[in-house]
Amino acid sequence: MIVLFVSLILLSLIIFYNNSVGSNELYQNIKSKLPKITAKTPKALVLGCIDFRFQNEIMYFLNDSGLKNDFNGFNLAGASLGNNQNKFREWGETFDKHIQLSIQLHDIQEIIVIDHMDCGAYRILYNSPNLSEEEERELHKQNLDKIRDGLSKKYPNLVITTFLMEKDGSVLERK
Numbered sequence: 001m002i003v004l005f006v007s008l009i010l011l012s013l014i015i016f017y018n019n020s021v022g023s024n025e026l027y028q029n030i031k032s033k034l035p036k037i038t039a040k041t042p043k044a045l046v047l048g049c050i051d052f053r054f055q056n057e058i059m060y061f062l063n064d065s066g067l068k069n070d071f072n073g074f075n076l077a078g079a080s081l082g083n084n085q086n087k088f089r090e091w092g093e094t095f096d097k098h099i100q101l102s103i104q105l106h107d108i109q110e111i112i113v114i115d116h117m118d119c120g121a122y123r124i125l126y127n128s129p130n131l132s133e134e135e136e137r138e139l140h141k142q143n144l145d146k147i148r149d150g151l152s153k154k155y156p157n158l159v160i161t162t163f164l165m166e167k168d169g170s171v172l173e174r175k
Helices: 002-020 024-033 054-065 080-083 091-104 119-123 133-154
Strands: 043-050 071-075 110-116 159-165 171-174
Touching: 002 024, 043 054, 043 091, 054 110, 054 159, 080 091, 080 110, 080 119, 110 119, 110 133, 119 133, 133 159
Parallel strands: 043 071, 043 110, 110 159
Antiparallel strands: 159 171
C-alpha cells in the first residue's frame, strides 16, 4: 500500500514537472518503472444508461452474472439509443473510441449493452412524451438489435450481448 502511495505521489510530481519544465523522455522512463496497479484485465465493456435509478440494479445484475469488478463501464443517455441516434453523433463516436481503447488496454472479449424501460431519453430523443410501454419496448428492441448488429460487424472477434432491464430491475436478454 505504501509503495502504491509513494508511486502515485512520484507520478504526480513527474507529471507536474513534465508539464512545466521537464522532458517527455524523463517522464516515460520513470513511468515505465512504476508498479502496475493491477495485472488483472476486465472481460467486458458495459454500456448502460445514465439514469441514476438503475445504477444499483445494473451492478447487482453484473455481479450476479460473474462480472463483479470485471468490466469497464460506460454510460450514454438511452444506452443503445444514445449510440444509435443522430442528434448527438459525437456520443456514438466517443463510445466507439472507448471500445477501441478497452480492446487496446484491456483486451476485452465482450461488449454488454443494458437498456432499461421507462427511459426518459427515449421520450426526449423520439420527441414522444406519451410513449406507451409497448411502443417503448419495441423501440428498445430495434435499438438493441441495431447496436448489436453494428458492433458485431465492426468488432467480429467480440461477443456482443444486449439486455433490457424492466422497471423492477429484472433483466431480459435480447438475442
